[in-house]
Amino acid sequence: MKIAILPGDGIGPEIMAQAVKVLNVLGEQFDMETADVGGAGYAAHGHPLPPATLALAKSADAVLFGAVGDFKYDSLERSLRPEQAILGLRKELGLFANLRPAILYPELAGASTLKPEVVSGLDILIIRELTGDVYFGKPRGVRECPDGPFKGEREGFDTMRYAEPEIRRIAHVAFQAAQKRGKRVTSVDKANVLETFQFWRDIVTDVHKEYPDIELDHMYVDNAAMQLVRAPKKFDVMVTGNLFGDILSDCAAMLTGSIGMLPSASLDASNKGLYEPSHGSAPDIAGKGIANPLATILSAAMMLRFSFGKTEQADRIENAVKKVLAQGLRTGDIFEAGTTRVGTEEMGNAVVKALG
Ligand SMILES: NC(=O)C1=CN([C@@H]2O[C@H](COP(=O)(O)OP(=O)(O)OC[C@H]3O[C@@H](n4cnc5c(N)ncnc54)[C@H](O)[C@@H]3O)[C@@H](O)[C@H]2O)C=CC1
Ligand SMILES: CC(C)CC(=O)C(=O)O
Numbered sequence: 001m002k003i004a005i006l007p008g009d010g011i012g013p014e015i016m017a018q019a020v021k022v023l024n025v026l027g028e029q030f031d032m033e034t035a036d037v038g039g040a041g042y043a044a045h046g047h048p049l050p051p052a053t054l055a056l057a058k059s060a061d062a063v064l065f066g067a068v069g070d071f072k073y074d075s076l077e078r079s080l081r082p083e084q085a086i087l088g089l090r091k092e093l094g095l096f097a098n099l100r101p102a103i104l105y106p107e108l109a110g111a112s113t114l115k116p117e118v119v120s121g122l123d124i125l126i127i128r129e130l131t132g133d134v135y136f137g138k139p140r141g142v143r144e145c146p147d148g149p150f151k152g153e154r155e156g157f158d159t160m161r162y163a164e165p166e167i168r169r170i171a172h173v174a175f176q177a178a179q180k181r182g183k184r185v186t187s188v189d190k191a192n193v194l195e196t197f198q199f200w201r202d203i204v205t206d207v208h209k210e211y212p213d214i215e216l217d218h219m220y221v222d223n224a225a226m227q228l229v230r231a232p233k234k235f236d237v238m239v240t241g242n243l244f245g246d247i248l249s250d251c252a253a254m255l256t257g258s259i260g261m262l263p264s265a266s267l268d269a270s271n272k273g274l275y276e277p278s279h280g281s282a283p284d285i286a287g288k289g290i291a292n293p294l295a296t297i298l299s300a301a302m303m304l305r306f307s308f309g310k311t312e313q314a315d316r317i318e319n320a321v322k323k324v325l326a327q328g329l330r331t332g333d334i335f336e337a338g339t340t341r342v343g344t345e346e347m348g349n350a351v352v353k354a355l356g
């Protein structure tokens with residue numbers, strides 16, 4: 001079980017240290033190797049995704065990723081910016097299916113931005129297509145505006161596109177995930193405006209014919225954002241494109257109390273995966289020792305479940321997280337009156353202790 005450990009930037013190394021600590025006490029034989037990525041990769045090797053880091057990620061059975069992003073590199077040309085590392089890894093490893101479970105732990109009902117009765121028992125799965133859409137479409141850039149009222153002025157442009165096989169495979173992932181859960185899929189699109197997403201809707205509808213046991217509905221993304229904060233428990237599995245999924249999953253994170261609670265798995269066709277918290281490098285709190293490490297620790301649990309089939313160990317970690325929350329331990333992002341505020345390291349140590 002070779003794991004590439006890529007801590008990255010900002011709070012990345014702080015939260016990763018806690019997840020590694022948890023993995024180290026499980027009693028399993030993990031072969032963990034650490035490498036620079038993102039701003040750390042650029043600083044040490046002149047590239048956000050150094051060749052040695054990419055080679056390690058490819059040779060490993062799974063990748064555990066922290067976060068990348070550092071504002072001091074914002075003026076670099078796009079290909080050298082830290083964020084290119086995670087986009088590059090997703091593309092190079094073929095990680096097209098991003099699973100982001102938004103689960104509310106009962107102890108955090110008060111930390112959710114919604115009323116307890118609206119979120120209690122929340123358990124939804126957002127499936128975000130991860131290697132297509134406007135994040136990867138070409139052409140893109142800045143050019144002279146070819147027509148319209150701003151003809152001749154500069155314009156920025158990107159290309160939104162999805163190939164049929166890309167939609168088919170993510171639709172299959174969603175329907176198969178729903179078969180193991182509540183048997184409902186909501187496909188989120190903007191078919192009323194965008195050609196790409198009318199096509200998306202047509203293809204998802206076609207794939208659905210193979211899954212008569214699953215209920216499918218379609219929803220425009222603006223309404224989906226509203227329904228997520230109005231009545232989130234109406235959703236079971238939500239499947240959508242890269243851009244909409246990025247935004248909706250951050251939104252769903254707050255239903256669970258904090259973005260620091262949302263883990264993720266990014267999988268290829270054979271369930272080889274990269275596991276990372278859904279949040280970024282949080283430069284505003286980096287170095288302060290206050291970041292919530294639970295999304296990363298829960299991502300490690302997803303890794304054990306999906307990449308290594310270690311269901312019992314994954315359950316052990318998830319139960320340990322439940323236990324520390326029941327003990328009242330909270331990092332600042334989920335703190336409320338009557339609970340005990342702890343730092344990143346204390347939270348990691350508490351999870352280790354709670355493993356039993
Ligand atoms: N997969 C990745 O590596 C991602 C990288 N980014 C990058 O991260 C950098 C910062 O981006 P932002 O838009 O600020 O998003 P962010 O997710 O890093 O932070 C948003 C807010 O949430 C808080 N937060 C995030 N994670 C937290 C945690 N574990 N515990 C407590 N609070 C937490 C931050 O303090 C901040 O106030 C940028 O360079 C961005 O491009 C953003 C998202 C994902
Ligand atoms: C660099 C970004 C595309 C990362 C992000 O926001 C995400 O994966 O949620």
Ligand SMILES: [Mg+2]
Nearest residue numbers: 246247250278
């Ligand atoms: Mg995001």
